Amino acid sequence: MRVSLKDVAEQAGVSIKTVSNVVNKYEHVTPATREKVQAAIDALGYRPNLTARHLRKGRTGIIALAVPELGNPYFAELAGAVVDTAAEHDYTVLLDHTQGRRERELLVTQGFRARVIDGLILNPLELEAEDLASRTDEAPLVLIGERRYDLPYDHIAIDNIAAARAAVRHLLDIGRRRIAFLGARGDRHSHPAHLRLLGWQAELAASGVTADEALIARVEGWDRADGATAMAALLDAGQHPDAVFAYNDLIAIGAMRVMAERGLRVPQDVAVVGFDDLTEGRYGAVTLTTVAPDKRAIARMAVESIVGRLTDGPPEEAPGGGPRQLQPEFALLERESTVGRSAGPPLD
Amino acid sequence: MRVSLKDVAEQAGVSIKTVSNVVNKYEHVTPATREKVQAAIDALGYRPNLTARHLRKGRTGIIALAVPELGNPYFAELAGAVVDTAAEHDYTVLLDHTQGRRERELLVTQGFRARVIDGLILNPLELEAEDLASRTDEAPLVLIGERRYDLPYDHIAIDNIAAARAAVRHLLDIGRRRIAFLGARGDRHSHPAHLRLLGWQAELAASGVTADEALIARVEGWDRADGATAMAALLDAGQHPDAVFAYNDLIAIGAMRVMAERGLRVPQDVAVVGFDDLTEGRYGAVTLTTVAPDKRAIARMAVESIVGRLTDGPPEEAPGGGPRQLQPEFALLERESTVGRSAGPPLD
DNA sequence: CTGAAAGCGCTAACAT
DNA sequence: ATGTTAGCGCTTTCAG
Numbered sequence: 179m180r181v182s183l184k185d186v187a188e189q190a191g192v193s194i195k196t197v198s199n200v201v202n203k204y205e206h207v208t209p210a211t212r213e214k215v216q217a218a219i220d221a222l223g224y225r226p227n228l229t230a231r232h233l234r235k236g237r238t239g240i241i242a243l244a245v246p247e248l249g250n251p252y253f254a255e256l257a258g259a260v261v262d263t264a265a266e267h268d269y270t271v272l273l274d275h276t277q278g279r280r281e282r283e284l285l286v287t288q289g290f291r292a293r294v295i296d297g298l299i300l301n302p303l304e305l306e307a308e309d310l311a312s313r314t315d316e317a318p319l320v321l322i323g324e325r326r327y328d329l330p331y332d333h334i335a336i337d338n339i340a341a342a343r344a345a346v347r348h349l350l351d352i353g354r355r356r357i358a359f360l361g362a363r364g365d366r367h368s369h370p371a372h373l374r375l376l377g378w379q380a381e382l383a384a385s386g387v388t389a390d391e392a393l394i395a396r397v398e399g400w401d402r403a404d405g406a407t408a409m410a411a412l413l414d415a416g417q418h419p420d421a422v423f424a425y426n427d428l429i430a431i432g433a434m435r436v437m438a439e440r441g442l443r444v445p446q447d448v449a450v451v452g453f454d455d456l457t458e459g460r461y462g463a464v465t466l467t468t469v470a471p472d473k474r475a476i477a478r479m480a481v482e483s484i485v486g487r488l489t490d491g492p493p494e495e496a497p498g499g500g501p502r503q504l505q506p507e508f509a510l511l512e513r514e515s516t517v518g519r520s521a522g523p524p525l526d
Numbered sequence: 527m528r529v530s531l532k533d534v535a536e537q538a539g540v541s542i543k544t545v546s547n548v549v550n551k552y553e554h555v556t557p558a559t560r561e562k563v564q565a566a567i568d569a570l571g572y573r574p575n576l577t578a579r580h581l582r583k584g585r586t587g588i589i590a591l592a593v594p595e596l597g598n599p600y601f602a603e604l605a606g607a608v609v610d611t612a613a614e615h616d617y618t619v620l621l622d623h624t625q626g627r628r629e630r631e632l633l634v635t636q637g638f639r640a641r642v643i644d645g646l647i648l649n650p651l652e653l654e655a656e657d658l659a660s661r662t663d664e665a666p667l668v669l670i671g672e673r674r675y676d677l678p679y680d681h682i683a684i685d686n687i688a689a690a691r692a693a694v695r696h697l698l699d700i701g702r703r704r705i706a707f708l709g710a711r712g713d714r715h716s717h718p719a720h721l722r723l724l725g726w727q728a729e730l731a732a733s734g735v736t737a738d739e740a741l742i743a744r745v746e747g748w749d750r751a752d753g754a755t756a757m758a759a760l761l762d763a764g765q766h767p768d769a770v771f772a773y774n775d776l777i778a779i780g781a782m783r784v785m786a787e788r789g790l791r792v793p794q795d796v797a798v799v800g801f802d803d804l805t806e807g808r809y810g811a812v813t814l815t816t817v818a819p820d821k822r823a824i825a826r827m828a829v830e831s832i833v834g835r836l837t838d839g840p841p842e843e844a845p846g847g848g849p850r851q852l853q854p855e856f857a858l859l860e861r862e863s864t865v866g867r868s869a870g871p872p873l874d
Numbered sequence: 875c876t877g878a879a880a881g882c883g884c885t886a887a888c889a890t
Numbered sequence: 891a892t893g894t895t896a897g898c899g900c901t902t903t904c905a906g
Contacts, residue, residue: 180664182883193893198885206891223662225640229581230883232642233898238577240620240642247606249805254602258595261623270639272588273621275609291618292573293899294580294588314571316528402809431809438811457597461750461779463786463811530899541877546901554875578899581882641883 181222190218201226232294241484242295244274244286246303250400252426252454253301256322259477260299267485269296280304289315297484318487320480324373330501332483336471336508342377343384344510345423345451345469350385352516354421354449357382358393360408360433361400361425374425374453393419400425405432413440419448421516427452427459427468434464434515450515465513475506529570538566549574580642589832590643592622592634594651598748600774600802601649604670607825608647615833617644628652637663645832666835668828672721678849680831684819684856690725691732692858693771693799693817698733700864702769702797705730706741708756708781709748709773722773722801741767748773753780761788767796769864775800775807775816782812782863798863813861823854 183201187194192211199207200215207215218224232238243260245253261271272295276282283305286298292315301323310329313319320332327333349357359378375394382389392415395408405428412419413436424430430452434444442448444464452459455470483502531549535542540559547555548563555563566572580586591608593601609619620643624630631653634646640663649671658677661667668680675681697705707726723742730737740763743756753776760767761784772778778800782792790796792812800807803818831850 180883184883194884195886195894196892199892202885208891211892225637225663227581227641227883228639229577229586229641230898231885233575233577233581233882233900234884234886236898238642248596248602248609249606251599251602251806254596254599254605257602257621258597258623261596261621265623271621273605273609273619275606275613289573291576293575293577294586315573402805406809435809435811457750458599458806461754461783463783528899532899542900543878543902544876547876550901556875559876575899578882579901581884582899582901584882 181224182227183224186215186218186222186224189222190215236293237488238294238296239268240270240272240295241297241299241481242272242274242286242291244276244283244298244300246278246301247275248273250428251456251458252428255456256301256473256477259474260481263474263477263481267481269481269485276300276303278303280306280309284309287313287315287319289317292317296488299480299484318484320483322476322480332487332502332504334476334479334483334504334506336476337505338373339377339380341453341469341471341508341510342374342423343381344508345453346378346381347385348467348510348512348516349421349423349449349451350381350387352445352449355387356390356393356419357387357421357423358395358412358417358419359425360395360397360405360412360422361429362394362396364396364398374423378423392417397425397429400428402428402432402435405429406436407432409433409436421449422451424450424452427454427456427466430466430468430515431458431462434462434466438463444515445518451510452515455511460513464515467513467516468511469508470511471508472506479504479506529572530575531572534563534566534570534572537570538563584641585836586642586644587617588620588643589617589645589647589829590620590622590634590639592624592631592646592648594626594649595623596621598776599804599806600776603804604649604821604825607822608829611822611825611829615829617829617833624648624651626651628654628657632657635661635663635667637665640665644836647828647832666832668831670824670828680835680850680852682824682827682831682852682854684824685853686721687725687728689801689817689819689856689858690722690771691729692856693801694726694729695733696815696858696860696864697769697771697797697799698729698735700793700797703735704738704741704767705735705769705771706743706760706765706767707773708743708745708753708760708770709777710742710744712744712746722771726771740765745773745777748776750776750780750783753777754784755780757781757784769797770799772798772800775802775804775814778814778816778863779806779810782810782814786811792863793866799858800863803859808861812863815861815864816859817856818859819856820854827852827854 183194183197186197197215200212248254264271274286283302297318299320302325307327310327322334324338359375362375379389395412397404397408422433430450444450452466452468455468459466459468531542531545534545545563548560596602612619622634631650645666647668650673655675658675670682672686710723727737743760745752745756770781778798792798800814800816803816807814807816
């Protein structure tokens, strides 16, 4: 029992165009006809077929968001912000998991949803510049996250090096000197420079503290279990860091769990700083000091980048000019894992 | 530079239909023409317009998932599972936030994405039976979560009462008698029965333990902050529970934070059981005993319900018969918050 | 095995 | 203010 404009038109005794006018709230319609048409719409239970509208208009109002996986709260929180922001612009979000696999990232990039998505927001992990360079799909693409490519796409990310330096600076300020970095990526794939690791190195160097290679712990992934494994490995290797700067909050949380099991006190024995400001970090037995990227700003910039490109055309033709590197704000939130219980309201 | 079947057909010197045959991997095409057409496709960079295909076929391969919000890790983890399961069935997931607001839940239900989504998975919070009874949209709908309606829609949820009873049983078994329930919903909206609360009452009654109303703490929401507030209120009211059964893990985690601040030891002073088995609960300083619903099973059942309805027609016509109540498995995972550090491997 | 033509339901010119 | 008509790009009879 699918009912179309034509059915409504017949029922109301008007043309298809008039019904369309009513449906689309076109102004110049006599109240009388409008009423008549509306009655027919209600009687038949008519609903516009959006697919047909999309085909005709060449737009769908759908943007895709591709993240490694929602099991990671950072991406979940970010995805939530994107969904909300998109809704404000009358867009809906289609969600894809890349699992951080290059082939999946490549696939979403190559327009496998051609013409059903108006644009794509991608957080790449494994994608290489050449993968992107060969992209032919014309839907606007905006990249988010730590990886940078020298390509004509908008890119949104905080200044990771500066953020990492701020975290390490804080640890130095509270008197720590043996500061471990947890979360370097194994170099199996000859991964490009790791900005947060570079920040760690840079800040230590600037302060005349030796960046001890033995204090760099590598991980296989970025989850809590990886943090636990990395921390255990570090301790088992006989290292005695007095502070840990973790690639992200999940790794920090996994590391803290291992410390708790081994009787190490946070922050007295080991101070900990994470990255991402997950809500989770605010509710542990010891709240987590962290670098807080402005997730809502990231979501807003990403969505507005897409919407803007859709409105103004591709970078080359856009009034504002070419591709942009946007840097949302970040803040270092000092909590118990570095400054102890006394500092400020506990749940902030 | 959008290129259509027609363009490819001209380039290859064949008809539109032949190109279509090649694109859709129709078998009976001469290798020669196939090759010719493929060459044209590559030369022109042709990609099928899926919107047009959808209009023609009346299917889009998109299913919508509407949850309160992704900031809640339970829904994030569930959404992740749905995305993965849907992908296995060649479906993509469109994500909606309802914020637990009745009007938003109503909206997604009423086919505001008419004909662009093939089906809808909804976790309602505030929706009433009458809202659903008036639904006219014909896309298959499947409900998930605690709320039950006596309506012809598939519903997927664990046996919440049995699960709650198992949790309370466990607390009784380890000798607790003053067991608080954290997370009853304020009755402003004359909310329907709260299955987990009912389970708490039932198990206490079955064991001859008085269900003390004063040990029921109400919440405004289901986040960590709500758990913290509820626990603080309970303690401030002079209550001294020796155990807490929380509506979900987030509330349990918020409550544990408050206990830590006030010097109450878990589980020695207060044992805690949560609900949902969030990964987060496995990594606190004290790991959290919890009721673990089989999230992947929920996701699978939900997706397969939709896919099945799409294949077999609506419940009335389906071979298997009418709407189904599906109950995935659950398990009680005993961890440190009830049985202390000694029990088993710490990170399980 | 391939071609011609109809039509999915809608919007946008162009008429009237 | 309303009607007519031509596609958007594809799949699908139906011929050949």
